[in-house]
Amino acid sequence: MAVQSVRYRITAASGVPASLGYQSDIGGNLAINPVFRPHVDFTEALIDAIFLAIGAERREETIPCGESGDFSPRKLKFIRENGRSFSLVLGNRANVITAASAVVTAIANANLSRVICVELEGEKTANIIDNLSTKTEVIAAARIIPNNNIGNKLIYSSVMRNYASDAPYGTARLIGFRSQTDVQDSPYSELVDVINGCTGDITEVACGNAIKNFTYRRFIAGILTAADDEADAIQNITIPVAKHLPLDVLDCGTQIANSDPVACLFYEGQSMRLNTFLNL
């Protein structure tokens, strides 16, 4: 029986260096050094079957200069009937359903406590403003202030008509979103064109905004804001990204990063429960 941690790497596509198998949501291949902690009832053969299912292989060496710090790669999280769970890094969003299904099947075929729940956890980046921005100065914009009549911050909410899901890859969905703003019934004024470009077509009509066990992919922009008689401050706003292809996500991020008041920029990939697609 296997109990020790097993180091692995994502298998690279043809033409990509073997160390760079992980494909970021924003484009580009990254070096990462994931470690799998198999449950005590997992055999070596099952571990190999799981790696094969997610497009990974065991590794001997640590890949130099790998991602670290605040970067968290996308993962599939498997929860078993016995209450235990494990996570695996997934190198490619196009394989979410097939990889998850193959892992579930491998465990079922081993006649072990079965998987009853699978979740996709989107990748999270550190500050990537330097990756995407060419501007040399950050210029303060309007402060997002409480609405005097209500006391709460202004929130703009709407629904993306053509949100392309990561699972199944590219499937269109209606997805509601909310974001702080400085003006009634409109996205944050300084970034309105950029935000509209990232969300694509929107509608005000939907069956409620939130979908259970689902969070859309998004950039979180730290914006330098100014207000009379107050010190400059950073304020965060969430900007959803409707398109799923890496070049489109990158384009959205680049537009945000190069906007005058944006001081820092973080990305969070889509997260969702996959049970429906796996017949669990």
Add this chain to the structure above:
Amino acid sequence: MVLALKTYITDIGKKYIFLPVSLSIRDANNESIASDIRFVDFLSDNYRSFYEDSKFVCRENQIIPRRLKIYLVNPQINLTFSFPEIFNQSLLSYLTNDSRIKAFEFLGEKIRHSKLELIL
């Protein structure tokens, strides 16, 4: 709230704003300790103005800003904190003339390889 450096310019000239401040407090045995002592109380108004409490900050995990380490007379502890300026004569004079400070060190900034590749 998080204490942030309002502006930080790296040794190679790239400017960042609202970087979170790191702070370490250690006793005479160099063991990390909890303490209510505030490092800004040992700075002049001019130096204090470099810092601001902020609800949101711009974290940069590939840059470790310059740090100043001061050894206090009483209690005998040392404080290490992010400091935006390059060490200079003015800072030297200030630290030397403060009787609460018995010694000090200046620790240079660190930037990771991948960040340097991006900004150079």
